[in-house]
Amino acid sequence: MTDETALQNLYDRAAAAHMQPLWVNTKGYVPREPAPAIVTAHWPADTSIPLLRRAGEIVSSEFADRRVLVCNNPALPPFSPTTQTLYACIQLLLPGEKAAPHRHSQNALRFILQGEGADTIVNDKPVRLRRGDVVITPAWAWHGHVNTSNNDMVWIDGLDNAVLKLFDATFFELPPHTGEIANEVVGPANTGFDPDWHFKWHDTETLLREQQASGDPDAAHGCRRRLLDPKTNSDPLPTIAAHMTLLPEGFRGQSYRSSDSVIYVVMSGEGRTTCEGEVIDWKEGDIFTIPTWKRYSHQASSEAVLFSISDRAAQEKLRCWREQRGDGPVQIFGLSG
Ligand code: GTQ
Helix, strand or coil, X not given: CCHHHHHHHHHHHHHHCCCCCCCCCHHHHCCCCCCCCCCCEEECHHHHHHHHHHHHHHCCHHHHCCCEEECCCCCXXXXXXXXXXXXXXXXXXXXXXXXXXXEECCCEEEEEEECEEEEEEECCEEEEEECCCEEEECCCCCEEEECCCCCCEEEEEEECHHHHHHHCCCCEXXXXXXXCCXXXXXXXXXXXCCHHHEECHHHHHHHHHHHHHXXXXXXXXXXXXXXXXXXXXXXXXXCCEXXXXXXXXXXXXXXXXXXXXXXXXXXXXXXXXXXXXXXXXXXXXXXXXXXXXXXXXXXXXXXXXXXXXXXHHHHHHHCCCEEEECCCCEEECCCCC
16 A cells, blocks of 8 residues: 555545544644634615614514514525624514513623613513613523603614524523423522613713713724623623724724624714725614624714624633734733733
8 A cells, every 4th residue: 555545545434434634634623813704794774774664564573572683694694693603683672562571591782772761671670771771681581671662662682692502502481471481490590680781871971971081092992991890890791792982073093903703883973994995884773793803994984983792702711812903913812911
């Protein structure tokens, strides 16, 4: 047997045994850098809101359970997430409507885009929702929504379903009286809602304005607050980091990249984000996403407020999060400074 023949014979026998030699395609197993499957993508409000409103006319909240349109990354098959880890979904709850309670192992949060006066009920505690608010719904917390106001409510749900799917640890449950309770599930008493997990727009805006008044905006991100639990100074959810950003009028951000793919939601204002040749001109209600490790920069033609979520919270725990500003050094979380 020549060496070549012996090698091929080894590879064939390994393949038949569902094994691969690591040395044949090492980079297939250990890439040098991220090679995201997702693409930069944009869901303009001019398209998404009319679709959601049409759903409001012809699909009842009872029928849909959640009247939600999911932002699927165009590079992924249907029913896929927005990034490789997170979902951004846009939900409409009309006056008088309810979304029945349930709970699941996915972590979620809501960012209110339009309306005020509905409640999301987290573990029996009603949380009154207003435009600009962020409400955290941690894994396995009961949650439902009730709109007793006269206002149409539109909000963005952020969820980490794709992380749970990666772990194959997805669980979902309806309350006992609906008859679809799982076998008895015993877990930590998950009662009460932590008021610190309701980030009210009024408070966020005050903090952003203080930051704006106190001096230089961040070169890449303008004035920006990470929405942290003040008791622990950490992200309320284990996987999702959330930020609110205020870009002053005329802001031209430095180029930036990080190992977390980011979903942005435009709360107000207009501007442009450029990501490696892709140009996204955005305005109020738009959603867009930036893949992992792609260089991007923001410009604001008017003062603008952006809400964003990413899997940075999980990446920091896994010690893989890194960032780079302009052509500066790459900073690795937990290893630099
Ligand atoms: O409102 O509870 O967009 O459970 C996806 C799953 C919203 C919700 C979504 C959900 C919800």
